[in-house]
Amino acid sequence: MNALLSKIFCAQRVLKNTPPQGEIPDDETLLRRTFRVAWPSTLESFLVALVGMVDTIMVSRLGAYAIAAVGLTTQPKFICLAVFMSLNIAVSALVARRKGEGDREGANRVLAQSMVLTVMFAIVITAIAILFAEPILRLTGSNAETHESAAAYFRIISAGMIFNVMSMVINAAQRGAGNTKIAMRTNLVSNGVNIVFNYLLIEGHFGFPRLGVAGAAVATVIGTMVALAMSVLSVAHPEGFLYLQFQKKRFRLERSTLATIANIGSSSLAEQLFLRFGFLTYAMIVARLGTTAFAAHQVGMNVITISFAFGDGLSVASVALVGQSLGEKRGDLARIYLSFCQRVGLFCSLTLAVVYSVVSRDVFRLFSSEEEILVYGEMIMRMVALIVIMQVAQVISSGCLRGAGDTKYVAIVSLVSVACIRPLAGYVFTYPLGMGLFGAWIGLVLDQFMRLILTSIRVRSGKWLNIRI
Incomplete structure (x- = not known):
């Protein structure tokens, strides 16, 4: 087993004939550090997604109707979060780079300024969303059955x-600093709270009011608190590396820090x-197929x-x-860590593809016993087994590029x-070619394939190693 691992995770093979920029730790040390940072964030993401499915x-x-109603809010919700998600990408990349440079004050300045921006944007976006x-x-495609x-x-x-x-x-700042366990604990506890209040408020248990779909929303808010x-x-x-002294001067907006955040955050x-335009347009295309088809689609998206x-x-x-390695001026280590993450990801995706191929209809039975939804489910799970291999690979490559700025x-x-291939291909296959929900999922497959190709080309070019942030 150790011999196999040494062949799969070998720093010398990653670098090939490229001379190292300094001392390279042994493969076991590199792999151990990769797992130490990766497993909390991977477990966190998996359990958060699992809680979403629950x-x-x-x-x-x-x-x-309830599955469809909640599903209809997914893309508008993420559109509202787009500003914050882009800000968080910048925060993670900048904090990682500052940690590699040993600049603790700079990292905390980035976090403090980002918190101020977050509050300002949140007030405006919340008001617009409610009104x-x-x-x-x-x-987005709500109808009389789902709108209220x-x-x-x-x-x-x-x-x-x-x-x-x-x-x-x-949490974005903590992840950039490599403190992935902190973000993991935060999300695990909050999602546990969410599930408990789901039970109490959706159907009304132990004297709590029966709020239905609204109860699920209240439970989510309590979890985020x-x-x-x-x-x-x-x-x-x-x-801690990240320590916020809650003093007024710390939270004053500074042009230099804001310019650095904006440089990455704007892109x-x-x-x-x-992303949100493409996802929203795609969801609207599927919503036109009717409540049952959209409900089946929504279950499939939960599996995705x-x-x-x-x-x-x-x-x-x-x-x-990658960000910390580039901050240390060690592009060789950045390439090694990326390769190790990609290889772990390939193992995970192949395992999931096999599982999805075996369970198919059984997964959909967790959500519904309607025969039409179960028939859709078999088709969707076959597509998901293919998608997962491309999806995991391109997501890891995209993360590397973001970490490099x-x-x-x-x-x-x-x-x-x-924004282009997924909705356009999804529409053409769904309606003009008359393939229904299967056609919509072909659009999703083509989207994942194109993202995999484009991110792989960029990673192999090595241009990301020379970006200054």
């Missing part, structure tokens, strides 16, 4: 956005907007999220390890693949 299962007891909830959801529940869910989630986004920015409390505590220890924002979790966790690790290229990839 959330959908609990809501599904109300009927297919325009109904037209937004009509645009979807609007209530979206308004409640939006009202609690401030707790979520403040926790997100602190707990997450924020834990996140704030994580930066309240003077001995990340463009990426997020392209589970597999994405493995790639996302390893992507977080690559952001931290190459966010403009990732934004271009999102524009080409997600």
